[in-house]
Each structure stands twice: as structure tokens, then as C-alpha cells.
Amino acid sequence: MQMLGTFIKPMHREGIKFVAIFAAVTVVLFLISEVLGWIGVGLTVWCYYFFRDPERVTPPREGLVVSPADGIVSLIEPAVPPAELGMPDQPLTRVSVFMSVFNCHVNRTPIAGEITAIAYRPGKFFNASLDKASVDNERNSLAIRMADGRSLAVVQIAGLVARRIVCFTEIGAKMQTGERFGLIRFGSRLDVYLPEGVEPMVEIGQTMVAGETVLADLLLPERA
Incomplete structure (x- = not known):
């Protein structure tokens, strides 16, 4: 589970519609060409990672x-x-x-x-x-x-x-x-x-x- 968490990060809600659009386009690309489809998969994964929202540990001291x-x-x-x-x-x-x-x-x-x-x-x-x-x-x-x-x-x-x-x-x-x-x-x-x-x-x-x-x-x- 720890290894899975290294690669899979939470995604900010702002990215949901964009990932959905990229995924829909990917389906269309697969219908046209398998090569184009896999390119779409790569772009969809990139879009997901762009909107990743990992937890951060902020220094607690004031100032x-x-x-x-x-x-x-x-x-x-x-x-x-x-x-x-x-x-x-x-x-x-x-x-x-x-x-x-x-x-x-x-x-x-x-x-x-x-x-x-x-x-x-x-x-x-x-x-x-x-x-x-x-x-x-x-x-x-x-x-x-x-x-x-x-x-x-x-x-x-x-x-x-x-x-x-x-x-x-x-x-x-x-x-x-x-x-x-x-x-x-x-x-x-x-x-x-x-x-x-x-x-x-x-x-x-x-x-x-x-x-x-x-x-x-x-x-x-x-x-x-």
C-alpha cells in the first residue's frame, strides 16, 4: 500500500473535468488508431498528475x-x-x-x-x-x-x-x-x-x- 501511495496521489477537484475530457478523447483516438489511443492514455495520465494534490508537512514554528x-x-x-x-x-x-x-x-x-x-x-x-x-x-x-x-x-x-x-x-x-x-x-x-x-x-x-x-x-x- 505504501508503494501504491508513492505513485497514486489525490487529485484536486478542479482536475476532474479535465481528466474526463482527456479520457473521452482517448476513447475516440483508440477507435481511430491504437497508436493514437496510447498517446491519449499518456496524456490522460499526465493530466491526472498535473492536478495532483498531495498532503504536505508544513513547519509548525511561527514566523x-x-x-x-x-x-x-x-x-x-x-x-x-x-x-x-x-x-x-x-x-x-x-x-x-x-x-x-x-x-x-x-x-x-x-x-x-x-x-x-x-x-x-x-x-x-x-x-x-x-x-x-x-x-x-x-x-x-x-x-x-x-x-x-x-x-x-x-x-x-x-x-x-x-x-x-x-x-x-x-x-x-x-x-x-x-x-x-x-x-x-x-x-x-x-x-x-x-x-x-x-x-x-x-x-x-x-x-x-x-x-x-x-x-x-x-x-x-x-x-x-
Whole structure:
């Protein structure tokens, strides 16, 4: 059973209709050609794995900012948070996590707090690994106010293939660190804007696990 659980993961409900569509197309492909049918099987399995939603073990200590997405750290640089969130117009450290079409795409809250703003903005669909994607691409931005009064921003950004950003939470919701808050379909990126003075604990090229990998420690400056 443990070995079976290694390969078979729970699937998020958002993926049910897509897997059903892929499976239906696969049946038609088998009627046309066995070779095409098996290609359809492979694509259906890929679709199932794209929407996989495995359980994650979030670090229990307060003050730890965790990755909101599976993927690779593609950018670490100072940037102003999206204007639509109403946060101060000053650069903060932005950590970008790029998700390929093979990563799990369920997004998780990087820190516990209250959702004080959610702002969707339509846009273009450049490759999500590019710097200009943060400004030009379709995005959905959230501001999270932590217990100490500081705010952190997390932004879902659609990519070259992605065409649908899904957000499960709402303004006023009290979220826990690592809690599921959204999903982006088919390749995308998540940006985290750390509070002023907080330094990231990750490097470009590092592999991230949503809800588990620590991005930063809010208590580190106080301890120092």
C-alpha cells in the first residue's frame, strides 16, 4: 500500500473535468488508431498528475515563510508589489517560483494571516520565467496581514500555456501557513513579496516544495 501511495496521489477537484475530457478523447483516438489511443492514455495520465494534490508537512514554528508553489526559484530581486493591492509604493524583496507543466500546481499560503486584499488583473501570456511576466501577464494578487501587523504579498501569474487562475479564498479569510488558496492551470509562476528588512533563505535555481520549503524567517532579525 505504501508503494501504491508513492505513485497514486489525490487529485484536486478542479482536475476532474479535465481528466474526463482527456479520457473521452482517448476513447475516440483508440477507435481511430491504437497508436493514437496510447498517446491519449499518456496524456490522460499526465493530466491526472498535473492536478495532483498531495498532503504536505508544513513547519509548525511561527514566523517561517514557506514556498507557495512547487518549482524552481527563477528570480530574487527588489520590486514594488502590484499597485492594485494598495501596499506602500516601495521596493520589497521578491522571490519568484516558476512552475513547469510537470509540477504540482496547487498553491499554498506562504504565511498565516488575514487576507486583506485580492485583486485580479487580466494581461498577456509571456513565458512565466521572464522578469516582465510580473508586470505584463495575467495575475491574481493577494495581500496577507500577519499577526504582528506587517503585510506580505503573494501573486499568481499565468504563463505561456496557462489560461486560468483559480483562487479559493476571499477577503477577510484567516489562513494558516501552508493552507491551499489557489491553483493555476498549465504552467505558471508565483511571486512572494517579503516584508521590508526580511531576507530570503533560498537561492536562484533551488527546487521548492509548496507548503514545506522555507523561503524566509521573519524572526531572524529579532534573534540576531
